[in-house]
Amino acid sequence: MSQADIGLIGLAVMGQNLVLNFCDHGYKVAVYNRTTSKMDEFLNGGAKGKNIIGSKSIEEFCLNLKRPRKIMLMVKAGTAVDSTIESIIPYLESGDIIIDGGNSLYTDTERRCNELQPKGIHYIGMGVSGGEEGARHGPSLMPGGHEAAWSEVSEIFQSIAAKVGDDACCEWIGTGGAGHYVKMVHNGIEYGDMQLISEAYHLLRFGLGLPVEALQQIFEDWQHGVLDSYLIEITAQILGVKDDDGLPLVDKILDSAGQKGTGKWTAIDALESGIPLTLIGEAVFSRFLSSLKTQREHASQVLPGPGKSRLPHEPEMIQYIQDALYASKIISYTQGFMLMQQASQQNDWQLNYGNIALVWRGGCIIRSRFLGDIKQAYQDDPQLDNLFLPDFFRTAIDQSQGGWRKAIQFAIECGIPTPAFSSALAFYDGYRTAQLPANLLQAQRDYFGAHTYERLDSPRGEYFHSNWTGAGGTVSSSQYDV
Numbered sequence: 001m002s003q004a005d006i007g008l009i010g011l012a013v014m015g016q017n018l019v020l021n022f023c024d025h026g027y028k029v030a031v032y033n034r035t036t037s038k039m040d041e042f043l044n045g046g047a048k049g050k051n052i053i054g055s056k057s058i059e060e061f062c063l064n065l066k067r068p069r070k071i072m073l074m075v076k077a078g079t080a081v082d083s084t085i086e087s088i089i090p091y092l093e094s095g096d097i098i099i100d101g102g103n104s105l106y107t108d109t110e111r112r113c114n115e116l117q118p119k120g121i122h123y124i125g126m127g128v129s130g131g132e133e134g135a136r137h138g139p140s141l142m143p144g145g146h147e148a149a150w151s152e153v154s155e156i157f158q159s160i161a162a163k164v165g166d167d168a169c170c171e172w173i174g175t176g177g178a179g180h181y182v183k184m185v186h187n188g189i190e191y192g193d194m195q196l197i198s199e200a201y202h203l204l205r206f207g208l209g210l211p212v213e214a215l216q217q218i219f220e221d222w223q224h225g226v227l228d229s230y231l232i233e234i235t236a237q238i239l240g241v242k243d244d245d246g247l248p249l250v251d252k253i254l255d256s257a258g259q260k261g262t263g264k265w266t267a268i269d270a271l272e273s274g275i276p277l278t279l280i281g282e283a284v285f286s287r288f289l290s291s292l293k294t295q296r297e298h299a300s301q302v303l304p305g306p307g308k309s310r311l312p313h314e315p316e317m318i319q320y321i322q323d324a325l326y327a328s329k330i331i332s333y334t335q336g337f338m339l340m341q342q343a344s345q346q347n348d349w350q351l352n353y354g355n356i357a358l359v360w361r362g363g364c365i366i367r368s369r370f371l372g373d374i375k376q377a378y379q380d381d382p383q384l385d386n387l388f389l390p391d392f393f394r395t396a397i398d399q400s401q402g403g404w405r406k407a408i409q410f411a412i413e414c415g416i417p418t419p420a421f422s423s424a425l426a427f428y429d430g431y432r433t434a435q436l437p438a439n440l441l442q443a444q445r446d447y448f449g450a451h452t453y454e455r456l457d458s459p460r461g462e463y464f465h466s467n468w469t470g471a472g473g474t475v476s477s478s479q480y481d482v
Contacts (some may be wrong), residue, residue, distance in 0.1 A: 004030035004053050006070045006156060007061055009084060010102075015074035015127065017135035018101070018160070023050045025159045032061040062091035067098040068122075070153055077104045077151045085112065094120030097149045103262050106177030106184060113145050113176055122149035127173075127183020129364035130162065138162035140364030141170035142186070142356075144179025144349075149194055162363025169362040173347035181343055185336045188266025188280040190365050191259075192332035193231050195420040200325045201235070203407065208314060211213025212248040216240045218318060226326055226329035226396070229368030257287040266339070273346070275339045278427050279332045282419040305415035310439050317410060328424035330397060333374060334387040335353045335427070354378035386431070397428065443468075 007030035008019050019042075022029045027270075030053045033039040043054045055061035057190045062069060069092060081100055088098070098121060100109065109125030116123045127142030134140065137277035141161045143150065150172050159169035204210050204218060223229075243249045256286040270277030289296075337353055341371050344351040357375035361367055377390045384390065388397055404425060411418040430436065445451040452463040 002028065003029045003066045005035050005066060006072060006153075007031065007065050008072045008074060009033070009061070009088075010074035011038055012074065013132050014101075014135045016046065017053060017132055018043055018072070018074065018128075018139075020050065021048065021136055021138070021160045022156070023047075023052065025156075027156060028053070030055055030061055031063040032058065035396055049349045052176040058087050059091050062088060066336035068097070068152060069093075070099065070156070071097065072099040072101050074101050077102045078108070081108070082157075083114075085116075089119070091372075092119075092121055095122070097122040097124065099124045099126050099143075099153065100180075101126050103181050103183065103187070103260065104126075105265060109145065109180045116145070122146040122152075124149055124153070125177055125180040125263075126157070127179050127186065129183065129186055129360075129366075131365060134162065134363045134365075137306075138169070138363050140186075140362065140367070142173050142179045142182045142359055142360055143170070144175065144177060144182070147175060148171065164358070164362040167358055167361075169359050169364070171352070171355040171359050173356070174344070174347075174351055176347060176349070177404035178344075178347070178349040178351065181285050181347075181349075182340065182351070184262050184265050184269070185340055186360065186364065186366060187262035188277070188339075189332055189336045190231075191263035191283040191287075192265070192280045192336075192420060193229070193329065193366055195286050196279075196325055196328050196332065196424075197235055199411075199418045199421055200321050202416055203321050203411055203414075203418070204318065207410060208311065208317060210233075210314075212239050212250060212441075223323060225320065225322075225354050226369065227329070230365060233449075239376075254289055254293065256293045259284070259287050263287075266336075269343070270335075270339055273339065273342045275335070275342050276337055276427060276430075277335045278423040279328065279420050282423045286417075286419055306413060307408070310414040312410060317407070320403035320407040320410070323400040324407035324418075324421050327400040327404045327428075328421050330388055330393055331427055332422035334393075334418075337374075337387055346369070349470060351381075352378075352382075353377055353384075354382070388428070401425075401428075 005027040006022060008015055009032045011031060011033040019029050019031055029053045031039060032055045036056055039054055043052060053062055063073070071088060073081060073084055075081055081102060081104055085098060098116070104125060106125070106235055112121045124143050124145040127154070128135065128139050130139035136219060138161055141157050142147055143157065156167040158170045161168045163169065173182050201215065204215050216236055216239035219232055219239060223232050223236055238250055239248065241249045243252050263280060267281040267284050268279065340351055340353065340356070343349065354375045357371045358379065361371045361375070373392050374387065377387060377392065379404045380390065387393055408421055408425060411421070442453040446453050446465055447468045450465055452465045454460060454462060455464055
């Protein structure tokens with residue numbers, strides 16, 4: 001029996017669909033799953049008749065692979081990845097390649113690259129986006145790690161990736177943990193997009209009091225305009241699904257959101273890096289707040305809100321909410337790319353932001369029309385500081401901001417929370433403001449802690465301390481940034 005071109009360990013939904021995708025593109029695949037009954041079920045079910053070799057042990061699995069061995073892991077992030085790597089190492093040799101396609105934390109990927117390099121084993125941390133459908137028919141792929149291995153596997157992965165025109169949504173991202181870092185930011189933006197859409201839904205459903213059927217039509221209309229994206233598309237489809245009693249299924253779903261942690265990782269990394277990733281942070285916190293269902297139900301009975309607001313002209317407010325969604329979406333991507341730029345500098349990854357936008361244009365959860373405009377912006381200026389500075393995005397925000405502000409005003413009057421819309425606007429207003437009140441903040445810090453301050457009439461980097469009370473000393477605190 002001939003050996004397989006690539007092997008995959010972990011036959012949950014993503015793993016199974018990737019295997020079938022490999023087969024569709026002419027590759028022979030070896031598979032292994034710790035629970036072998038799950039593998040047998042797969043081989044006798046959806047994979048029956050496909051060019052797949054099942055393996056009952058790790059040793060047999062490795063023997064079934066062509067050299068250099070190419071092994072893709074689709075197992076739970078964390079210790080499961082480490083234990084799987086430990087189990088296969090005895091059967092590998094120098095030049096073999098391990099590809100981690102799970103949602104691993106990028107620092108874990110960096111560590112694994114460093115640990116495997118002395119053994120001569122190449123390691124690729126590959127972000128995979130697109131869910132079940134993407135895995136089966138064409139995902140967005142974000143590979144990083146040992147670049148020497150990329151030439152051995154690039155043809156395979158670019159063939160199975162989603163395509164936009166002639167371009168595969170799979171490009172080399174960078175060394176070390178770069179691929180998984182970009183996937184982490186992708187997921188953070190995904191959190192933001194989902195929260196923004198949910199806030200628009202909330203305003204339409206409970207602010208304007210529109211029935212679900214009307215909302216479905218609104219989202220379908222939005223899908224054909226500037227908001228064209230996968231998440232808008234599936235939102236329209238979700239709103240059209242009825243439960244067994246003929247009522248909208250969405251109305252039967254408990255309003256308590258779960259998460260797997262990648263959005264939280266993005267927010268934590270932003271805090272560590274000093275990047276104001278406010279919108280994604282609010283999206284994460286909103287999921288936390290949603291989980292306090294029992295407390296919220298009690299609070300709804302005892303905490304007063306605003307009086308009943310006067311309903312605005314409906315078509316106008318629908319347009320304002322669309323404006324808020326579009327402008328906030330631009331802010332979300334702006335913040336995400338700011339975070340990647342900081343990480344690229346810190347880790348010397350030399351990320352290509354235009355290529356990242358290209359990779360996200362198809363197959364992934366956040367795919368949308370304006371990713372093409374983001375790609376163009378970075379193609380025009382690879383050193384671009386901020387996404388809303390190019391003409392396209394500056395004009396888009398300028399044309400949207402009036403409605404954006406009116407939508408938030410409406411939300412405040414209704415007592416409907418819009419943390420993502422509001423934080424996006426606050427970031428925009430803060431970024432465009434030459435004089436922020438941080439001067440007072442610095443004075444406060446110097447007053448109580450002698451933390452010093454810089455002066456407008458002195459060069460940057462020169463620090464001063466004042467004896468604010470007349471009773472203090474002249475000794476200042478050490479300078480440090482966290």
